[in-house]
Amino acid sequence: MSMIRTIELTKKFGDFTANDKISFSVEPQEIKCIVGENGAGKSTLMNMLYGVLQPTSGTILIEEKGMCFKSPQDAIACGIGMVHQHFKLVPSLTVYENILLGAEIQKEWKGHKLLFIDKGEERRKVRELIDRYHFQLNVDDRVENLSVGLCQQIEILKMLYRNVKILILDEPTSVLTPQEVDRLVENLKDLRDAGKTIVVITHKLREVMELSDSITVIKAGKVVGNVLTKDTCERDLAQMMVGRDVVLTVSNEGGSTSGTETRYQAEKLTTINDFGKNVLNEVSFEVKAGEILGIAGVEGNGQSELVKVLTGVMLAKQGKVLIDGKDITNLWPKQLRESGLGIIPEDRYGQGLCRTMSIADNCIAGYLDDPEVNRFGILQSRPMGRLRDRYIEKYDIRVGDKHGEVSQLSGGNAQKIIIAREFENNPRLIIACQPTRGVDVGSIEFIHKQLLAFRNAGNSVLLISSELSEIMSLSDRVAVMYKGEIIDEVDPKTASTSDIGLLMAGMKQEKGGASA
Amino acid sequence: MKGKGFAVKLINTILPVLLAFSIGGILILVTGENPFEVYGIMFGKSLFTSKGFGNTLHYASPLILTGLAIAITFKANIFNMGVQGQLMFGGFFAGIAGAYITGMSSLPHQLLCFAVGALCGVAFAMIPALLRAYFKVDEMVVTLTFNYAMIKVLEYLSSGPFREQGSGYVCTPTIQGSAMFTRLGDSRLTGFFFVALALFAVMWIVMKKSSLGYQVTAIGQNPEFAEATGMRVRRKILLLMAISGALAGIAGAGYMMSEEFKYTLTFSGSPGLGWDGMLIALLGRHSPVGILIASIFYSALKTGADNINMYTNVPKEVVAVIQGLMILFLAVRFLDERYDLKSRIRTLRKPAEEDMEK
Numbered sequence: 001m002s003m004i005r006t007i008e009l010t011k012k013f014g015d016f017t018a019n020d021k022i023s024f025s026v027e028p029q030e031i032k033c034i035v036g037e038n039g040a041g042k043s044t045l046m047n048m049l050y051g052v053l054q055p056t057s058g059t060i061l062i063e064e065k066g067m068c069f070k071s072p073q074d075a076i077a078c079g080i081g082m083v084h085q086h087f088k089l090v091p092s093l094t095v096y097e098n099i100l101l102g103a104e105i106q107k108e109w110k111g112h113k114l115l116f117i118d119k120g121e122e123r124r125k126v127r128e129l130i131d132r133y134h135f136q137l138n139v140d141d142r143v144e145n146l147s148v149g150l151c152q153q154i155e156i157l158k159m160l161y162r163n164v165k166i167l168i169l170d171e172p173t174s175v176l177t178p179q180e181v182d183r184l185v186e187n188l189k190d191l192r193d194a195g196k197t198i199v200v201i202t203h204k205l206r207e208v209m210e211l212s213d214s215i216t217v218i219k220a221g222k223v224v225g226n227v228l229t230k231d232t233c234e235r236d237l238a239q240m241m242v243g244r245d246v247v248l249t250v251s252n253e254g255g256s257t258s259g260t261e262t263r264y265q266a267e268k269l270t271t272i273n274d275f276g277k278n279v280l281n282e283v284s285f286e287v288k289a290g291e292i293l294g295i296a297g298v299e300g301n302g303q304s305e306l307v308k309v310l311t312g313v314m315l316a317k318q319g320k321v322l323i324d325g326k327d328i329t330n331l332w333p334k335q336l337r338e339s340g341l342g343i344i345p346e347d348r349y350g351q352g353l354c355r356t357m358s359i360a361d362n363c364i365a366g367y368l369d370d371p372e373v374n375r376f377g378i379l380q381s382r383p384m385g386r387l388r389d390r391y392i393e394k395y396d397i398r399v400g401d402k403h404g405e406v407s408q409l410s411g412g413n414a415q416k417i418i419i420a421r422e423f424e425n426n427p428r429l430i431i432a433c434q435p436t437r438g439v440d441v442g443s444i445e446f447i448h449k450q451l452l453a454f455r456n457a458g459n460s461v462l463l464i465s466s467e468l469s470e471i472m473s474l475s476d477r478v479a480v481m482y483k484g485e486i487i488d489e490v491d492p493k494t495a496s497t498s499d500i501g502l503l504m505a506g507m508k509q510e511k512g513g514a515s516a
Numbered sequence: 517m518k519g520k521g522f523a524v525k526l527i528n529t530i531l532p533v534l535l536a537f538s539i540g541g542i543l544i545l546v547t548g549e550n551p552f553e554v555y556g557i558m559f560g561k562s563l564f565t566s567k568g569f570g571n572t573l574h575y576a577s578p579l580i581l582t583g584l585a586i587a588i589t590f591k592a593n594i595f596n597m598g599v600q601g602q603l604m605f606g607g608f609f610a611g612i613a614g615a616y617i618t619g620m621s622s623l624p625h626q627l628l629c630f631a632v633g634a635l636c637g638v639a640f641a642m643i644p645a646l647l648r649a650y651f652k653v654d655e656m657v658v659t660l661t662f663n664y665a666m667i668k669v670l671e672y673l674s675s676g677p678f679r680e681q682g683s684g685y686v687c688t689p690t691i692q693g694s695a696m697f698t699r700l701g702d703s704r705l706t707g708f709f710f711v712a713l714a715l716f717a718v719m720w721i722v723m724k725k726s727s728l729g730y731q732v733t734a735i736g737q738n739p740e741f742a743e744a745t746g747m748r749v750r751r752k753i754l755l756l757m758a759i760s761g762a763l764a765g766i767a768g769a770g771y772m773m774s775e776e777f778k779y780t781l782t783f784s785g786s787p788g789l790g791w792d793g794m795l796i797a798l799l800g801r802h803s804p805v806g807i808l809i810a811s812i813f814y815s816a817l818k819t820g821a822d823n824i825n826m827y828t829n830v831p832k833e834v835v836a837v838i839q840g841l842m843i844l845f846l847a848v849r850f851l852d853e854r855y856d857l858k859s860r861i862r863t864l865r866k867p868a869e870e871d872m873e874k
Contacts, residue, residue: 334746
């Protein structure tokens with residue numbers, strides 16, 4: 001008997017088919033990983049299982065009974081729980097309050113429910129739950145003081161409290177440090193052994209191999225492979241996802257050509273966010289010509305703010321930024337680009353592209369004054385078309401309709417438009433923030449090669465990424481950010497992942513017993 | 517323009533108009549007339565006689581400008597609801613310049629009046645624009661309420677300092693002959709229409725072809741993107757409000773010099789040329805060509821209304837009812853514009869076919 005079985009499940013949005021006759025099954029007490037490139041339709045599939053979306057056609061069977069979920073409430077009642085990529089917790093409440101939110105236990109008096117909440121009973125129940133599954137939480141801690149890894153545990157407990165038999169996790173590892181990932185893997189395996197069935201959506205192949213019992217690969221809305229983990233390897237999976245051979249880590253040979261010339265320099269950058277909180281604290285670093293400096297760190301430790309300050313959309317309160325000795329602190333994005341900066345922003349559809357504008361329009365964004373396309377303030381449509389065609393050809397951007405909007409493109413191809421635009425305007429330094437987030441494996445390879453070629457031509461790259469493997473394989477030096485500061489710098493060739501992982505968690509080792 | 521979903525947009529624009537006319541038709545039927553005949557007279561007189569068509573173009577002139585004034589800001593997601601006030605302010609002082617400055621020859625005088633109108637429109641639009649750009653005050657509220665303040669200010673000015681003493685009702689002095697547009701032919705059509713047409717051409721280039729138009733679209737579609745790719749959003753807000761105010765002011769000045777010749781308390785009629793501009797921008801989908809067509813159509817309705825009065829027993833208020841219904845129905849998007857028509861028909865047909873198979 002299967003725990004979950006779908007028969008020819010199809011979901012259409014207009015004339016776009018997100019899921020095309022998907023049939024797969026999950027056995028009881030197994031960890032199933034659903035892998036696929038971004039946009040392959042993994043989330044759509046899970047949202048149908050969880051009742052967020054309703055299928056266009058096809059059937060969902062839970063324990064061989066046909067189900068039709070109208071909302072997540074129906075799914076939870078059926079024993080299906082989902083942990084979302086972005087947590088839904090109340091920071092000012094404690095652990096137990098969050099877990100019981102919406103299911104509070106009321107005090108009783110002679111069998112009648114009173115208006116008051118029975119906190120003692122709530123605490124006891126949650127503590128029992130935590131002990132049963134060997135989680136490491138203190139019921140009375142406030143959520144705002146907890147790390148992301150612990151918050152995720154709360155999310156999982158929330159579902160366990162509601163007695164779900166099936167747990168779905170959407171990209172659970174994207175916000176965790178390597179150590180926290182290990183912890184999660186352990187927890188999930190414990191849960192499986194305790195009788196739960198677990199479905200994990202992810203595109204990180206290494207974790208898939210560590211975690212899962214069986215794997216379903218989805219490509220362009222269709223199931224392209226069902227394999228047992230013991231019968232496969234990362235390379236095979238990647239090939240299934242993309243449909244061709246891919247290089248998982250590009251070789252960073254040729255090495256750094258860095259001389260001593262400093263290309264880009266940040267000195268004691270400090271800034272506060274809208275709530276007056278210090279989010280960057282005296283951040284200093286320099287990037288030499290012909291060098292890639294990687295900035296690693298768990299998301300939310302000031303990297304986004306650093307990029308915002310460096311790209312001119314947030315003001316630095318203190319500190320300086322120099323490019324080739326020229327002061328460019330707090331200049332407008334347009335002036336920064338004119339000073340030789342290329343910007344690959346963190347949020348592709350927020351800051352990098354405008355989905356509802358045409359591909360050609362997006363190809364000139366940020367470079368409107370380029371005389372090739374702009375004559376006396378009038379944009380020349382024919383040269384714009386030529387520019388677009390050139391980018392499409394050179395960067396192998398796959399478009400359905402080249403006159404259409406950017407919204408039709410997959411994540412990888414959309415990202416390539418940004419890459420083309422920024423690289424083609426002859427920058428001396430590229431700030432690349434999460435350049436391969438949500439991008440398919442084939443495009444990741446392409447983007448990595450572009451960055452390396454750019455570096456090898458004597459230019460510089462500032463690479464900010466939460467993808468540790470990306471940082472490790474591309475960078476010449478790695479700086480680690482924690483709580484708005486750069487706490488250490490390491491050499492990726494000698495440092496191990498766990499060294500950096502400790503730094504990302506804020507634990508700085510004392511080297512050679514230097515100070516105490 | 518003929519991109520994906522053009523047909524859907526067209527249907528979404530024409531359907532409300534047809535609905536409004538059908539309900540208007542029922543009203544006409546109730547008064548005992550044949551609606552087709554009445555509509556025939558209305559459009560026949562306003563579009564298919566040379567005099568009527570001239571009048572239609574004449575009344576369309578300020579509407580083209582106010583429609584554009586609204587569209588350019590709405591496209592950037594800035595809501596200049598104060599076009600009416602800016603138009604009245606511009607019109608009033610264009611009238612003052614036209615009346616009190618004497619001894620100029622015609623063309624310079626008219627240009628001067630246009631300049632005064634445009635400047636007044638800009639000045640009045642700048643207050644909410646600055647508040648919005650520097651203090652994040654909602655420009656929609658400010659521009660909206662300023663209209664009513666302007667009505668009262670002009671009421672004071674026209675009944676006090678600038679009142680024409682010899683007149684039996686509240687008005688300002690009539691403008692000099694040199695500031696008046698002369699009629700071309702037997703209709704009311706004047707050179708103002710061609711001024712409006714020229715500005716339309718300029719705005720078409722600005723909105724469709726220029727780097728500024730690109731930025732307006734970007735700011736409207738995704739302000740974060742606009743800022744990150746180097747557009748100075750704050751400056752653009754000021755610039756757009758200035759353009760919008762200038763167009764409104766010019767519309768007022770032109771209306772003053774080609775139709776009213778003096779400021780009265782009913783200067784721009786009811787509900788007002790600025791408010792009409794809002795409906796026109798909506799009807800024209802904020803696209804310049806759409807606005808041009810919508811202005812002429814709307815103006816044909818207005819001139820046609822007088823003909824209904826003259827040739828049939830139907831009260832001309834029925835046209836006001838149709839206008840109101842049009843606004844109501846335009847607020848409804850009958851078809852979802854995310855999908856184009858072809859795929860819609862396909863998906864509609866499919867379930868039907870599946871039913872047949874069963």
